[in-house]
Amino acid sequence: MSKAKFSIGEIIHHKRFDYRGVIFNVDDSMQLPDEWYDQVAKSRPPKDKPWYHVMVDKQRQTTYVAEQNLESDIDRRPINHPSLDNYFSKMKDGRYLLKPIKIN
Numbered sequence: 001m002s003k004a005k006f007s008i009g010e011i012i013h014h015k016r017f018d019y020r021g022v023i024f025n026v027d028d029s030m031q032l033p034d035e036w037y038d039q040v041a042k043s044r045p046p047k048d049k050p051w052y053h054v055m056v057d058k059q060r061q062t063t064y065v066a067e068q069n070l071e072s073d074i075d076r077r078p079i080n081h082p083s084l085d086n087y088f089s090k091m092k093d094g095r096y097l098l099k100p101i102k103i104n
Contacts, residue, residue: 004028004050004067009088009096011073012054014065016043021063022079022096024087025053032064045069055081 004026006012011022030037030047037047045066052070054063057079076094088096 004052006050006052006067006070006072009098011076011079011095012052012070013073013075014054014063014069015071016069019059020057020073020075020077020079021054022057022081022084022088023052023054024062024083027051027053030066041066043069055079055083055087057081 006023006026008023008026011020013020028050030041030051043066045068050067052065052067054065054070056063058081060082062083078091079096084096087099089099090097
Protein backbone atom coordinates (compact mmCIF):
# COMPACT_ATOMS: atom_id res chain seq x y z
CA MET A 1 0.00 0.00 0.00
CA SER A 2 1.36 3.41 -1.00
CA LYS A 3 0.93 6.53 1.06
CA ALA A 4 -1.11 9.11 -0.82
CA LYS A 5 0.79 12.26 -1.79
CA PHE A 6 -2.39 14.38 -1.88
CA SER A 7 -5.36 14.53 0.49
CA ILE A 8 -9.07 15.34 0.51
CA GLY A 9 -9.67 19.07 0.13
CA GLU A 10 -6.40 19.73 -1.65
CA ILE A 11 -6.44 21.72 -4.88
CA ILE A 12 -4.52 19.99 -7.64
CA HIS A 13 -3.49 20.49 -11.27
CA HIS A 14 -3.68 17.69 -13.84
CA LYS A 15 -0.31 17.63 -15.60
CA ARG A 16 -1.46 15.95 -18.82
CA PHE A 17 -4.85 17.61 -19.37
CA ASP A 18 -4.13 21.01 -17.76
CA TYR A 19 -7.13 21.38 -15.50
CA ARG A 20 -7.51 22.32 -11.85
CA GLY A 21 -9.69 20.58 -9.33
CA VAL A 22 -10.24 19.60 -5.72
CA ILE A 23 -9.83 16.08 -4.34
CA PHE A 24 -12.95 14.73 -2.66
CA ASN A 25 -11.93 11.11 -2.14
CA VAL A 26 -8.73 9.01 -2.22
CA ASP A 27 -8.27 5.32 -3.02
CA ASP A 28 -5.09 3.46 -2.04
CA SER A 29 -5.15 1.79 -5.46
CA MET A 30 -7.29 1.86 -8.61
CA GLN A 31 -10.80 0.67 -7.70
CA LEU A 32 -12.64 0.82 -11.02
CA PRO A 33 -13.06 -2.24 -13.29
CA ASP A 34 -10.22 -3.30 -15.58
CA GLU A 35 -12.50 -2.54 -18.55
CA TRP A 36 -12.60 1.13 -17.48
CA TYR A 37 -8.82 1.19 -17.08
CA ASP A 38 -8.31 -0.36 -20.53
CA GLN A 39 -10.62 2.17 -22.21
CA VAL A 40 -9.79 5.37 -20.31
CA ALA A 41 -6.33 5.19 -18.73
CA LYS A 42 -4.37 5.43 -21.97
CA SER A 43 -1.07 6.36 -20.28
CA ARG A 44 -1.29 3.11 -18.24
CA PRO A 45 -0.59 4.58 -14.79
CA PRO A 46 0.10 2.06 -12.04
CA LYS A 47 -3.01 0.46 -10.57
CA ASP A 48 -1.31 -0.22 -7.24
CA LYS A 49 -0.59 3.44 -6.41
CA PRO A 50 -3.12 6.02 -5.09
CA TRP A 51 -5.96 7.25 -7.31
CA TYR A 52 -8.05 10.37 -6.65
CA HIS A 53 -11.65 11.45 -7.18
CA VAL A 54 -11.51 15.07 -8.38
CA MET A 55 -14.13 17.77 -8.93
CA VAL A 56 -13.03 19.63 -12.05
CA ASP A 57 -12.94 23.43 -11.81
CA LYS A 58 -15.55 25.26 -13.92
CA GLN A 59 -17.13 21.95 -15.03
CA ARG A 60 -19.95 19.73 -13.81
CA GLN A 61 -17.85 16.59 -14.10
CA THR A 62 -15.67 14.65 -11.73
CA THR A 63 -12.67 12.56 -12.75
CA TYR A 64 -10.73 9.59 -11.43
CA VAL A 65 -7.02 10.30 -11.69
CA ALA A 66 -3.82 8.40 -10.98
CA GLU A 67 -1.38 10.12 -8.64
CA GLN A 68 1.35 10.31 -11.30
CA ASN A 69 -0.81 12.71 -13.33
CA LEU A 70 -1.32 15.23 -10.53
CA GLU A 71 0.69 18.02 -8.98
CA SER A 72 -0.08 20.61 -6.32
CA ASP A 73 -1.81 23.67 -7.70
CA ILE A 74 0.27 26.76 -7.08
CA ASP A 75 -2.59 29.13 -8.00
CA ARG A 76 -4.70 28.35 -4.90
CA ARG A 77 -7.75 30.21 -6.26
CA PRO A 78 -11.12 28.71 -5.22
CA ILE A 79 -12.63 25.93 -7.32
CA ASN A 80 -15.99 26.43 -9.00
CA HIS A 81 -17.96 23.14 -9.05
CA PRO A 82 -21.69 22.54 -8.40
CA SER A 83 -21.05 19.73 -5.88
CA LEU A 84 -18.46 21.59 -3.83
CA ASP A 85 -20.91 22.57 -1.06
CA ASN A 86 -22.05 18.95 -0.70
CA TYR A 87 -18.62 17.96 0.63
CA PHE A 88 -16.82 21.02 1.91
CA SER A 89 -17.71 23.73 4.42
CA LYS A 90 -15.13 26.38 3.53
CA MET A 91 -11.68 27.07 2.17
CA LYS A 92 -8.87 27.78 4.62
CA ASP A 93 -5.16 28.25 3.92
CA GLY A 94 -5.56 27.19 0.28
CA ARG A 95 -7.47 23.95 0.89
CA TYR A 96 -11.06 22.92 1.42
CA LEU A 97 -12.32 21.66 4.79
CA LEU A 98 -14.76 18.75 4.85
CA LYS A 99 -18.21 19.40 6.22
CA PRO A 100 -18.75 17.89 9.66
CA ILE A 101 -20.68 14.64 9.64
CA LYS A 102 -24.14 15.05 11.17
CA ILE A 103 -25.26 12.12 13.29
CA ASN A 104 -28.97 11.86 13.99
